[in-house]
Amino acid sequence: MKPEAVKKYRPFPSFDMPDRNWPSQAITTAPVWCSVDLRDGNQALIQPMSLAKKLEMFKLLVDVGFKEIEVGFPSASQVEYDFTRTLIDQELIPEGVLIQVLTQARAHLIEKTFASLKGAREAIVHLYNSTSVLQRRTVFKMNRKEIIALAVEGARLIKEEEAKYPETHFRYEYSPESFTGTELEFALEICEAVMDVWQPTPDEPVIINLPATVELASPNVYADQIEWFSRRVSRRDAIILSLHAHNDRGCAVAATELGLLAGGQRVEGTLFGNGERTGNVDIITLALNMFTQGIDPRLDLHEINQLVEVYERVTHLPVHPRHPYAGELVYTAFSGSHQDAINKGMTMYEEAESGLWEVPYLTIDPTDVGRTYESIIRINSQSGKGGIAYVMDKEFGFKLPKEMHPEFGTIIQDLTEREGRELQPQEIYDSFEKVYLSVSQPFALKGFNTVKRHFDSADKASFADVEANLLVDGVERTLKGSGNGPLDAFCAAMKASVAGEFTLCSYHEHALSGGQSAKAAAYIEIEDAGGSRFWGVGVDTDIIVASIKAVMSALNRSCQR
Numbered sequence: 428m429k430p431e432a433v434k435k436y437r438p439f440p441s442f443d444m445p446d447r448n449w450p451s452q453a454i455t456t457a458p459v460w461c462s463v464d465l466r467d468g469n470q471a472l473i474q475p476m477s478l479a480k481k482l483e484m485f486k487l488l489v490d491v492g493f494k495e496i497e498v499g500f501p502s503a504s505q506v507e508y509d510f511t512r513t514l515i516d517q518e519l520i521p522e523g524v525l526i527q528v529l530t531q532a533r534a535h536l537i538e539k540t541f542a543s544l545k546g547a548r549e550a551i552v553h554l555y556n557s558t559s560v561l562q563r564r565t566v567f568k569m570n571r572k573e574i575i576a577l578a579v580e581g582a583r584l585i586k587e588e589e590a591k592y593p594e595t596h597f598r599y600e601y602s603p604e605s606f607t608g609t610e611l612e613f614a615l616e617i618c619e620a621v622m623d624v625w626q627p628t629p630d631e632p633v634i635i636n637l638p639a640t641v642e643l644a645s646p647n648v649y650a651d652q653i654e655w656f657s658r659r660v661s662r663r664d665a666i667i668l669s670l671h672a673h674n675d676r677g678c679a680v681a682a683t684e685l686g687l688l689a690g691g692q693r694v695e696g697t698l699f700g701n702g703e704r705t706g707n708v709d710i711i712t713l714a715l716n717m718f719t720q721g722i723d724p725r726l727d728l729h730e731i732n733q734l735v736e737v738y739e740r741v742t743h744l745p746v747h748p749r750h751p752y753a754g755e756l757v758y759t760a761f762s763g764s765h766q767d768a769i770n771k772g773m774t775m776y777e778e779a780e781s782g783l784w785e786v787p788y789l790t791i792d793p794t795d796v797g798r799t800y801e802s803i804i805r806i807n808s809q810s811g812k813g814g815i816a817y818v819m820d821k822e823f824g825f826k827l828p829k830e831m832h833p834e835f836g837t838i839i840q841d842l843t844e845r846e847g848r849e850l851q852p853q854e855i856y857d858s859f860e861k862v863y864l865s866v867s868q869p870f871a872l873k874g875f876n877t878v879k880r881h882f883d884s885a886d887k888a889s890f891a892d893v894e895a896n897l898l899v900d901g902v903e904r905t906l907k908g909s910g911n912g913p914l915d916a917f918c919a920a921m922k923a924s925v926a927g928e929f930t931l932c933s934y935h936e937h938a939l940s941g942g943q944s945a946k947a948a949a950y951i952e953i954e955d956a957g958g959s960r961f962w963g964v965g966v967d968t969d970i971i972v973a974s975i976k977a978v979m980s981a982l983n984r985s986c987q988r
């Protein structure tokens with residue numbers, strides 16, 4: 428920006444409310460959710476939804492568990508009108524779900540709105556008109572009195588229309604649109620005037636929706652505005668105070684959360700925050716934020732990928748890979764220290780009895796929203812040994828001993844740097860296979876027999892005699908050896924005949940898979956005569972043979988250095 432451009436702007440007027448209560452409140456229950464995907468979301472799309480797409484979105488919203496759904500602006504276009512009619516005529520509105528429709532305070536639009544609802548069991552009619560200083564001056568060119576008269580006339584016309592449709596139970600909502608840019612006393616005055624017409628009672632409450640049509644200030648200011656209003660409005664028990672935040676400053680979720688602390692009881696928003704400009708508040712994020720605090724959000728989000736799939740198809744908008752809870756990458760760590768911490772946290776979580784989710788860097792268990800653990804750790808040049816070990820374990824069942832992580836970690840890190848890209852799990856396995864499992868030069872095992880084994884609790888040690896057939900640099904050799912067990916006997920034979928001096932430093936083994944064809948993996952570290960250390964890995968149905976293969980793997984690697 429040019430430096431002087433900043434002079435075009437001024438701070439949001441300060442507002443003093445030293446006795447504010449909201450900072451010491453907590454969210455303890457979910458609000459009433461109202462999806463406005465089919466109206467506010469739809470009106471912001473490059474290509475508004477067709478009737479078929481609206482139906483698909485409606486079904487999704489019902490499946491998720493929304494009990495209030497703003498289905499459109501029926502007086503605005505034929506599709507909007509036809510969609511409302513289709514829902515009613517084809518009896519597609521489940522018991523317990525309320526449809527809501529929006530209208531301006533204009534007679535012909537109100538009439539058409541009611542016609543669109545003919546035959547409905549129940550519906551919310553949502554009346555709005557803009558009340559902000561700016562819109563009064565620029566759009567309506569009306570003073571406060573005239574703006575109130577517009578709203579009151581709209582409210583009155585609605586009451587008049589209601590009488591024509593006795594079969595429907597109507598509920599009402601009023602929004603002083605652009606509330607956040609409206610003087611608070613004026614917002615209160617106009618809402619009171621509308622309520623004077625509608626005469627709400629605790630049994631037939633009205634929804635008063637206070638929208639941040641444009642997010643003009645920080646979230647604490649919205650909370651102050653909501654609390655100010657909530658504390659002063661008359662007939663408080665006959666009002667459901669509703670929030671409707673847009674995201675111009677990127678704070679709609681925060682503003683709504685603070686608005687709930689301040690007295691908001693209902694939230695209008697959309698899936699993934701679609702909506703005018705930077706969008707409406709994202710209900711998925713709000714709900715899952717609550718979920719992570721142990722609060723039942725009363726929305727079923729256990730298949731988030733399906734929500735993303737339908738949403739993207741219907742709106743033609745992508746969900747950002749970093750979108751909270753839903754983005755492709757939000758359960759993925761590439762960086763080494765994060766992977767290490769997640770790996771350790773996951774292991775502890777699996778072993779712990781508390782059942783409490785306490786995994787570093789992950790606020791939610793991905794499986795709670797239908798995501799898998801597989802994608803948690805992905806490998807690129809930022810990754811570390813812990814993450815690589817995690818992939819080997821979770822994807823292929825190899826639980827590499829901790830002391831082996833640095834060696835294999837370096838091998839994979841060199842590869843990611845050479846390739847300059849993310850490695851797929853299969854590529855990591857292929858590298859493991861090449862380096863440890865299929866290395867067969869200079870030694871290749873052709874056959875192995877334990878000739879004699881002895882154990883007697885009266886003796887100091889057990890013993891074994893073994894015989895192994897090897898290819899040594901392509902030449903067949905038969906080696907024989909004795910030791911305190913088959914592995915010791917084989918090492919003795921190797922040292923004496925072909926490999927020279929080496930020491931076994933570490934030994935680990937585990938079963939690789941269950942069932943009759945279960946295989947075992949053995950990991951052995953040797954130190955060669957020069958003091959260098961090498962890991963080897965062997966896999967076999969016989970654990971002794973797996974360990975013999977692991978020694979061969981380590982010896983071959985030491986020879987190839």
Ligand SMILES: CC(=O)SCCNC(=O)CCNC(=O)[C@H](O)C(C)(C)COP(=O)(O)OP(=O)(O)OC[C@H]1O[C@@H](n2cnc3c(N)ncnc32)[C@H](O)[C@@H]1OP(=O)(O)O
Pocket residue numbers: 467470500502503504530531532533555556557566567577604640703
């Ligand atoms: C913040 C929000 O999201 S509010 C919802 C906004 N959504 C939409 O606008 C989508 C659907 N809208 C439409 O299809 C059209 O705008 C319609 C059908 C509602 C109205 O269409 P039209 O009358 O042809 O045009 P338009 O919207 O430009 O009308 C503007 C007039 O309505 C007046 N107006 C705007 N809002 C309201 C209101 N809530 N109540 C009464 N009058 C209003 C304006 O002052 C203006 O009056 P003027 O003609 O005397 O200057």
Ligand SMILES: CC(C)C(=O)C(=O)O
Pocket residue numbers: 467529555602604605636638639640641671673
């Ligand atoms: C109609 C109103 C509630 C609206 O969409 C807004 O103010 O953003």
